[in-house]
Amino acid sequence: MKKDAGNFKSASSDDDFTNILAHIKSSSTPVSNQPHFNSHTFFFFFSFLSSLQAVIDYGASWCRVCSQILPAFCRLSNNFPRLTFVYADIDECPETTQHIRYTPTFQFYRHGEKVDEMYGAGEERLHDRLWLHS
Template sequence: MPDEDTLSGQIASNVAAARTDHELRSLLLEGRDRTVIVNYGASWCLHCHELFPHFYSLAKQHPQHTYVVAQVDCMKDALQGIRYTPTFAVYRKGRKIDQFFGPSPQQLRDRVWLHSEDPNCSAS
């Protein structure tokens, strides 16, 4: 088992990188108490590179979430249900609750905002 320093690349306090299925599983397990937003992308995907600054900016705007950049080039398990890059998935308590794809910064902002609502609030 790799030591903790090599499990994931830390980009910012709430943003991490995963290059293997094991790293992604570990990050999802660590983030079970928070909403985790995963950006599934590939090293060769131009749209993935173009969207990263927007993804990182949202991490600063909504620091209550954990953000993971998953490089799918070396993953097998994580690719189940991923047909396009970039694909974004939202996890709560370790379960996927939403998934969307496409190179739209506006769609990404809208979905992060949607999942930023307090889950403990109820409509009156």
């Protein structure tokens, strides 16, 4: 089953996930193709993270602050081509996001290791943190 959520692709099969990884590997990935994962594909992404610098935005469709920062997250993805940007909805990925206590939460990864975490929104704060990790 494949469904779209806003400007993000939602993958629910290995084939969909393979297509998302192809988009991630391309530095010219348009905002509308930034990956959105569910519980079927999120686990596989972490095995792929070992060779990436990535930022994961953990949010929820019912969270007003998450909805407000998501467009900025998309825009900022174009400014930081060295980072892979991922959105994970905590309701769609309950097994892999059970450690998330606040939304939005931004986690920064380098070579598969979490190196930083930020809670809450604020485009300028997010931009500064992305700059530190790019």
